[in-house]
Amino acid sequence: MTDRRATDPLLTVDSIDTHYGESHVLFDLSLTVGRGDIVALVGRNGAGKTTTLRSIMGLTPVTNGTIRKDGDELHRLEPHEIRKRGISWIPEERRVFGSLTVEENLRLAAHSGEDDQTERFDEIYAQFPRLDERRDQKAGTMSGGEQQMLAIARALLGPETDLLLLDEPSEGLAPQIVDDVADIIRELNERDVTVLLVEQNAEMALELADRAYVLETGEIVHESTADQLLADREMMEGYLGVK
Amino acid sequence: MVETIVRTALLGIQYGMTLALIATGLTLIFGMLDVINFAHGALYMLGAYFGWVVASTLGSFWLALLLAPLFVGVVGVAIEVLSLRPLYDRNPLYHILLTFGFAIMIQGAVVELWGGQTKQIAEPASLAGTLTIGSFDYPMYRLFVLVVSTLLIGVIWLAVERSDLGILMRASAHDSEMVDALGIDVSKVFTGVFVFGAVLAGFAGVLLGVSRSVNPGMGFGIIIEAFVIVVIGGLGSFRGAIYTALLIGLVSSFGALVASTLTEIFLFVLMAGVLMVRPNGLFGATEAT
Ligand SMILES: Nc1ncnc2c1ncn2[C@@H]1O[C@H](COP(=O)(O)OP(=O)(O)OP(=O)(O)O)[C@@H](O)[C@H]1O
Numbered sequence: 219m220t221d222r223r224a225t226d227p228l229l230t231v232d233s234i235d236t237h238y239g240e241s242h243v244l245f246d247l248s249l250t251v252g253r254g255d256i257v258a259l260v261g262r263n264g265a266g267k268t269t270t271l272r273s274i275m276g277l278t279p280v281t282n283g284t285i286r287k288d289g290d291e292l293h294r295l296e297p298h299e300i301r302k303r304g305i306s307w308i309p310e311e312r313r314v315f316g317s318l319t320v321e322e323n324l325r326l327a328a329h330s331g332e333d334d335q336t337e338r339f340d341e342i343y344a345q346f347p348r349l350d351e352r353r354d355q356k357a358g359t360m361s362g363g364e365q366q367m368l369a370i371a372r373a374l375l376g377p378e379t380d381l382l383l384l385d386e387p388s389e390g391l392a393p394q395i396v397d398d399v400a401d402i403i404r405e406l407n408e409r410d411v412t413v414l415l416v417e418q419n420a421e422m423a424l425e426l427a428d429r430a431y432v433l434e435t436g437e438i439v440h441e442s443t444a445d446q447l448l449a450d451r452e453m454m455e456g457y458l459g460v461k
Numbered sequence: 462m463v464e465t466i467v468r469t470a471l472l473g474i475q476y477g478m479t480l481a482l483i484a485t486g487l488t489l490i491f492g493m494l495d496v497i498n499f500a501h502g503a504l505y506m507l508g509a510y511f512g513w514v515v516a517s518t519l520g521s522f523w524l525a526l527l528l529a530p531l532f533v534g535v536v537g538v539a540i541e542v543l544s545l546r547p548l549y550d551r552n553p554l555y556h557i558l559l560t561f562g563f564a565i566m567i568q569g570a571v572v573e574l575w576g577g578q579t580k581q582i583a584e585p586a587s588l589a590g591t592l593t594i595g596s597f598d599y600p601m602y603r604l605f606v607l608v609v610s611t612l613l614i615g616v617i618w619l620a621v622e623r624s625d626l627g628i629l630m631r632a633s634a635h636d637s638e639m640v641d642a643l644g645i646d647v648s649k650v651f652t653g654v655f656v657f658g659a660v661l662a663g664f665a666g667v668l669l670g671v672s673r674s675v676n677p678g679m680g681f682g683i684i685i686e687a688f689v690i691v692v693i694g695g696l697g698s699f700r701g702a703i704y705t706a707l708l709i710g711l712v713s714s715f716g717a718l719v720a721s722t723l724t725e726i727f728l729f730v731l732m733a734g735v736l737m738v739r740p741n742g743l744f745g746a747t748e749a750t
């Protein structure tokens with residue numbers, strides 16, 4: 219795997235600090251996601267992985283530092299403006315709209331798109347047959363795996379997505395379904411979607427990723443190719459508690 | 462006997478539908494913005510006063526019906542954008558204090574500007590008189606109010622239930638942060654809903670400013686009823702508000718036949734009864750969440 223970071227960065231997070239009220243959560247954090255890469259962000263519980271994605275998405279604004287995509291400043295924009303710049307966020311626990319049907323969830327996501335999205339709808343349903351079968355089912359009554367599919371599909375409608383922020387997509391899923399999700403991420407990536415992947419399941423994330431960052435109490439403590447980190451059992455155990 | 466029942470029923474439906482105009486705004490604002498809007502009654506009252514001003518200076522009820530709600534909408538924009546928006550993340554107590562403060566301020570301003578005495582918007586000449594069918598007659602104006610508010614509620618119902626607007630409202634009520642992250646400017650949606658509620662309340666104020674009277678206290682009177690409706694219907698439930706408004710309208714008009722002094726008490730008995738059987742109201746928790 220080549221390191222394209224230096225040549226073509228899509229997302230550049232530069233020395234950001236993030237607070238929740240008084241509590242300081244991210245410290246001088248920098249990371250780069252190269253165009254077309256899958257980058258894994260791993261770390262223990264409470265390390266600040268979710269907060270990093272929230273800061274990029276404009277949901278928890280940074281108090282310091284800059285975030286750029288393709289050279290455009292993001293860090294002063296609202297989440298909906300950031301979405302319009304091609305970034306999609308799939309949150310922890312998916313957060314599908316449980317009282318809406320599958321179709322309604324997707325229609326809502328398509329709403330912010332500028333072009334006619336009917337064709338995209340057909341593509342999405344073709345890509346996710348399980349959603350197609352369940353168009354009229356309330357999202358809240360679906361299984362965790364189905365909800366994850368819906369959350370991914372929802373992120374692909376609306377403005378064209380070229381950067382996907384995924385927060386723990388494997389959480390609470392059976393191993394078989396985790397493999398399905400990994401396949402989908404790989405497929406999306408092959409279609410030129412860049413991915414920043416946050417995972418507790420470090421093995422799954424590192425097998426998918428080109429590069430990896432390890433986060434510890436709000437600071438990046440390690441950065442390398444994913445293979446290097448995965449191969450170094452000592453480091454894996456030290457940082458992530460993986461044996 | 463039959464005539465009395467028909468007349469009372471028409472009166473009840475008409476009153477119920479105007480209550481629905483007020484209660485739907487209140488319940489949508491609660492459902493989506495999570496704000497208990499105590500200023501809603503004051504906006505209704507303001508609608509009646511603006512209507513009275515327009516009708517008495519320009520001499521046209523129709524202009525009043527058109528312009529007054531728009532003026533109230535402008536006041537709504539100011540309240541939402543300038544004062545409510547910065548407080549959304551705060552404890553609901555802030556919203557209650559703020560909107561309650563607005564209710565008092567608006568009432569004070571109205572008394573200051575137009576005095577405390579009761580006024581009335583002149584009935585349009587084209588709707589004067591009564592409609593007579595055989596031996597049955599009914600005031601034209603009241604029939605007009607019934608038709609207009611029913612149509613309006615019907616249109617809103619269709620818009621909310623059948624279009625993406627309804628989806629957007631339910632989704633924002635459920636998880637507005639997620640909606641924002643999907644590329645939809647939620648703060649604009651919130652402003653829209655608040656202003657929409659304000660315009661409806663203002664519209665109801667003009668309609669009732671003809672058949673009832675226009676006075677500074679009318680807002681506080683109506684908001685109690687509207688809250689009872691919203692609670693019985695299920696907080697945040699759109700359908701619940703409409704059905705319950707209709708029910709309350711009928712209860713009030715038939716109650717007035719039997720014992721007019723007891724209807725208000727009966728409203729609260731009804732509310733207590735419904736809440737005992739269904740703590741989330743008739744339509745609560747099945748729709749909003
Ligand atoms: N809304 C909040 N208010 C205050 N502190 C918060 C808030 N959300 C998170 N934190 C704190 O910020 C730190 C980082 O949390 P974050 O959710 O980003 O961690 P994480 O790496 O995603 O953890 P996990 O693996 O458990 O999801 C934690 O100490 C957490 O307690």
Ligand SMILES: [Mg+2]
Nearest residue numbers: 267268269310
């Ligand atoms: Mg997390």
